Amino acid sequence: MSHRVLAVRNSAKLSVLRIYGKEPIDLFVNVSESEGLPISIMEACGVGAPVLATDVGGTCEIVFNELNGRLLPANPTSDMIAQAITWLMDMPVGDFKRMRRASRCVWEDRFRAVENARQLIEVLQVGEFPELAKTDEVLPY
Known part of the structure; x- marks a missing residue:
């Protein structure tokens, strides 16, 4: 399988989204x-791209080792990065396609704004948080 590599550094968000399209x-x-x-990783998952990322901050909430990409420790060496890229690019086509689908599924299940809003509305309507119920109280702002 041949691969194209695109390197983007500090590029305008809109230009990156156009490339994805x-x-x-x-x-x-x-x-x-x-x-x-990282929003950038969410967006990559949204277009079904496998992700190679460092395990810092909330990245582990988006990237699941060997499901939709690979997590490296913080501050990886260049050899570690190269080995991970090689592992991903050399995997069998079927495995790679499954990883692409998994990446998109992670986005759909966890980060799709429409679905998240629907779930929030459902929770609020069911009344799981009575303290958030609408009142006639006037707020001081």
Whole structure:
């Protein structure tokens, strides 16, 4: 299987999203030293790209080792990164396709805004949080 590599660094978000819309992405790499919950990885999963990332911040909530990508320890060596890329790019086509589907499923299950909003509305309507029920109380702001 041949692969195309696209390297983007500090690029405008819109330009990256345009690339996602036009080109299949075989692998998304994010080896940050620190993260919160990385939107860039969510977006990559949304287009079904397997992810190679460092296990920092909330990245482990998006990337599941060998399911939709691979997690490296914080501050990996260049050899560790190269080995992980090689592992992903050399995997059998069927395994790679399963990883792509898994990446998209992670996005759909955990980070799709429409679904998350629907679930929140459902929880609020069921009344699991009575303290959040609407009242006639006037707030001081």
